Amino acid sequence: MSTCCTPAPYAPPAPRSGEALRTVALIGPPNSGKSTLFNRLTGLRQKVANYPGVTVEQRMGAMAGVGRADLTLIDLPGIYSLDPFSEDARVSIDVLEGRMTGTPKPDAVLLVLDSLHLTRQLMLAAPVLALGLPTMVLLNMSDLMESRGGEIDPLRLAQELGAPVARISATKGSGLEAIQLFLNRHRGPDSTSLSATVLPVLGNAMSTYKWATQVSTRTGYRAPLSEEASRKLDAVLLHRVWGPLLFLVVVFSVFEVVFSIGQPLSDGLGDLLARLGTSLAGFLPDGWMRSLVLDGAWKGVTSVLVFLPQILLLFLFIGILEDSGYLARAALIADRVMRSIGLNGKAFIPLLSAYACAVPAIMATRTIENKRDRLATILVTPFMTCSARLPVYMLLIAAFIPNIAFADGLIGLRTLVMLGLYLIGFLAALVTARLLKSSVLRSSQTPFILELPQYRMPTLRSLGLRLIDRGGVFLQQAGTVILCVTLGLWVLANFPRHHGVAPQLTDSIIGRLGHFMEPAIAPLGFNWKIGIGLLSSVLAREVMVGTMGTLYGADPQTQSLSLQTALHHDLPLGGAIALMVFFAFAMQCTSTMAVVRRETNGWKWPAIQFAYMLVLAYGAAFVANWAVHLLWG
């Protein structure tokens, strides 16, 4: 493919002494391939999703991808114009005008436009060029445009815009040398010469459109033939009957695969880690040291680590849904349901990504234009079953739910229980949103306007980066928070010592604390060990599993048993079901509380959210325990 970089029709400004180019902003309309280009230019891990408005907060990275690690690239949310319509457009404008605290005003701008729809995309060029920053216009997907019969004269376009223009392909990584050239030429801040350029009246869509049409006509732009494959796919995926059915099949098969493939992988990893622990013990002298390392740290951390395969599988599926463009269709299908609770289909996108993790999902609510809708979505997002709940559910299901298959092995009881847990979380989110929207957060409706991107094949590169990123976060969590908690627990479980001998677990500090709080949780069918687990899981849900691993590891009676068996002997069925229900509803995640505080500017909403979820969790767990007792005695 030919790539070219054209000079702008003005003389390059002389370098100014002392003022070096430091920050570059990357801006463009939604779905112009901006985030893919950001990955190329920085090599940094960045979430790339194929639906409008995925970059919800500005991300930064050193431009190592073009050999300029001294420069910082700021990735801005995709926007259609510089008129603030939603929160993410406001973020872009603030950054570009240097009003965003903590983010330096950019010295240069890279404007990414999708060359398949250049006329409409040029409407963003006018207000961006009017900012007066050195700007380079990048015509992305130009290879696709040419192969589908489109045309453009980049030289004429550069003359019309008064800015250099390059044809690139972010997915293939071609044309990037032009960016390097542009950056090397601009050594310091200066203004793009606009003398040769006539810009339209800003803030007026009609005059901007006329200008964009004139520019694209004068530069010989011919739009490529439109892609029919996407529409044909939508004829099936948005079909009256097949659409919702396929949606359910997709969701269901995700869980089935996470179970049927993830479980053996996780069991294998567990065996490996246990054997590693045993051989590790051989190197340590018998005594408190071995007990600390093996029964405290190793048992605690590895009991969480074994769930890595399942969590990665889940993130892989969510990643495929996002990158392929299906998520926007899911929002469309869900709009009707969301409307009945007073929200619109856009709120469904964060809710679906919350199946992986609530933190990015809450940040993704910035695409929701209506402030009250956005707040309602933030408040219900933690009800969605995030991946941190998986280890707890998996452990309890494996320990308590028999492996019975129905319908000729097509579906297992364990899968059904897991689906039920996902369902109650989702229903809690819907009911809570309905309550909020019909009371404190009642508001007039903001129109639902959603762009459907074309379907794309998710790239291995993007999926791989995502998994490395998420795996890293999980391992880091296991290596820091969970390690500290399990070490602390071991100490509390082994003191006070009498004549150098560790106490009975019930006589240790942790045992006394547990027994002290037992009356509060006894109605739910929990014993004091579960109580300690619940206390520690306020940090993060998966810490629960590590805590149980350490507690049962510290108890001589259960030391030799696997965590599943130990739990099975220690907890009645009612307590186990109640525990799963408790985890479905309770807010046990400091990261989520922190992000809610940041997004709502205060502690009021996270405090209300925590209290509401705790009350709901306690009540539902109580009912669940009681119901199991009545039914199965």
Added chain:
Amino acid sequence: MRVLSDLEVGESGVLVSVDLPASVQNHLMYMGFLPDARVRVLHRAPAGDPTVYGVAGMEIALRRETARAILVRTTRIPGLNDEPTENRDDPTHFPNLPKAV
């Protein structure tokens, strides 16, 4: 003159006017809903609403209540109603002629 929400899937019209609050109208215009733009009804969501419209080469979903505020002209004027990027038999288009410099 018809309201956009009355068009069936497969039908198309030329946009005449949009009667919505200024900020919404402006946002729609930046997404391609401009006077004289050709709007085509592509799909309806399984529940019958929202509907996906093709405009300026993009696909935008709107609810019925929003599409009701958009007026379109659907009279057939030969040559004007055909989408240029899709009409490969357009007699005025000669792909094999040498291009003007």
